[in-house]
Amino acid sequence: MNPARRALLAGPLALLLPEARAGAQLEEPLADAVRTALAAAVGDAAPPRPRFEAVEDRLAYLRWLGAASEKLKRRKAEHHVRIEFLETLSYESRRAGLETALVLGLVQVESGFRKYAISSAGARGYMQVMPFWARLIGDGDPHRLFHMQTNLRFGCVILRHYLERERGDLFMALGRYNGSRGRAEYPNMVFAARRAWDIKA
Secondary structure: OOHHHHHHHHHHHHHHOOEEOOOOOOOOOOOHHHHHHHHHHHOOOOOOOOOOOOHHHHHHHHHHHHHHHHHHOOOOOOHHHHHHHHHHHHHHHHHOOOOHHHHHHHHHHHHOOOOOOEEOOOOEOOOOEOOHHHHHHOOOOHHHHHOHHHHHHHHHHHHHHHHHHOOOOHHHHHHHHHOOOOOOHHHHHHHHHHHHHOOOO
8 A cells, every 4th residue: 555545544543543752661571479469459449539637638639639630721621531530640649659740740741641642652541551561460451551540550550660670760760661761861851741740739
């Protein structure tokens, strides 16, 4: 098929599945114990509604949610979609022991907050998770990586795994996440985006 015809046929699909500018996590062998732990980490139930011990903590969370929702408005127009996304991302990042602003920065760089983004390497969704992860630690269905909570959970669990492999070195963990370990461009973009999402409640 000639390139012009291929581009014409790909046009509608490209609109439905916008390409992301992410790199690609590399498939590496996992020890059985690591695979089991990661599979358990992605297999838990849906996030509960947040609970707070103190009224001040609840108010701080609500202030953060309002400010983050306002900031995200130009990328996600519908209020309930923004709130669901931010509540889920907040839960999944905290569950994995990650800074919420960092995960928001990573999503901004990886997919531009596009749920159905696909990279040239085949990474999928908000956090650009490679399909092999669905086989290694999921149920084997890579299409589920377009489900919001599934994608955010996988992405956060994978980043936590890389952070542990890099002994807490976030720069190297981010590079490994992007498939560009040791190069500065990607981690620096995520760090810059994280600063923009560091909203004081």
